[in-house]
Amino acid sequence: MKIILKNSALAIIVALFFVSCENGKEGNAGVTIGGKVENPQDKGVISLSKISAGKREVVDTLYLDANNSFETTVETTGPEFYQLNFYNTQVATLIVNEDDLNVVAAGNERNGKLEITGSKDMEYMTQLQDIMKKQQEEVQEINKEFMAARNAKDEEKMKNIQDDFLLMQEKKKENIKKQVEDMLPSLAAIQAMNFFNPNEDFEFMKSVADRIAEAHPNSDMASFYKKQMDDMAKISVGAQAPNFSMPTPEGDTVSLKDFRGEYVLVDFWAAWCKPCRQENPNIVEAYNKYKDAGFQILGVSLDKKREDWLKAIEADNLEWTQVSELKYWQTPIVQEYKINGIPFSLLLDPEGKIVAKNLRGDRLHEKLAEIYGS
Secondary structure, three states: OOOOOOOOOHHHHHHHHHOOOOOOOOEEEEEEEEEEEOOOOOOOOEEEEEEEEOOOEEEEEHHHOOOEEEEEEEEEOOOOOEEEOOOEEEEEEEEEOOOOEEEEEEEEEOOOOOEEEOHHHHHHHHHHHHHHHHHHHHHHHHHHHHHHHHHHHHHHHHHHHHHHHHHHHHHHHHHHHHHHHHHHHOOOHHHHHHOHHHHHHHHHHHHHHHHHHHHOOOHHHHHHHOOOOOOOOOOOOOEEEEOOOOOOOOOEEEHHHHHHHOEEEEEEEEOOHHHHHHHHHHHHHHHHHHEEEEEEEEEEOOOOOHHHHHHHHOOOOOOOOEEEEOOOHHHHHHHOOOEEEEEEEEOOOOOOOOEOOOOOOOOHHHHHHHHHHO
């Protein structure tokens, strides 16, 4: 099922940097970044940007000599991310720490030749790039098989393909965990986190962030990544869900703590969110099956228009408590709960602690059957 996504700081880390970092003594008076552009362009420039807290800041403009080579020096007190932008066409992401780096770029095409050497961390990143490339190829092949099975209306084969894929992913994650242990405390491990799910692998991801930050106390990016994980810890499984209060369609104020004493599914959705609307019948089924046993739901809408919100509640037969501030992504609880996509849900126990996240489809029914019995 597709998920409606919103930009987030953590997503910036994972998507923006395919990076590496030198493991060793912190800081260096000056690191040389040099290299060559094989196909220089007549228009545009070559810029060097520092990436800090998910933001880019241009720090230098580079010029080629007669041999189409360039060189600059960067001062650093700890490993940080930088990017070389060749004519707004090709981008090379670097980690600058102690070792000089050499970059050979095509310069004239986005996915053209790009070689970055000079540190152990770049070797780690090559490993990760190979894993990612192989995974993309595997996913494409599995998608073809799944589509063929769906076109043939072979539901058993579709399920087998899904089960095999999930098993393959779990085995791959275990192998990557071992590789991450070899990489630490390199910042390359941050990129490896792209293979993991915070809802399922949070403790491992948090431990990686802590170890990187401890090893690189002077690195802005290490500190930034740790802060992202510390913030996510507030809504991890086992944590106490932050309380909030919002108005119902009738104008009454309802608080999350009002649901203490029963299991409650906190469901973030919106009338405009197609995946949310597709999931609603499944939630309705679960509610009708377990409401007499005490199961509760609190729907939190990220709608903008009251009329759309109310129509969707009626059309989808959502009988449980609904609240909304009608502020779209500006709803304050979105930031506190670190929500970057909907549908998003949390299952809380009677004490208000998070016991599961994003239970959809059969997974929701399986968890409720575990709690209440089938």
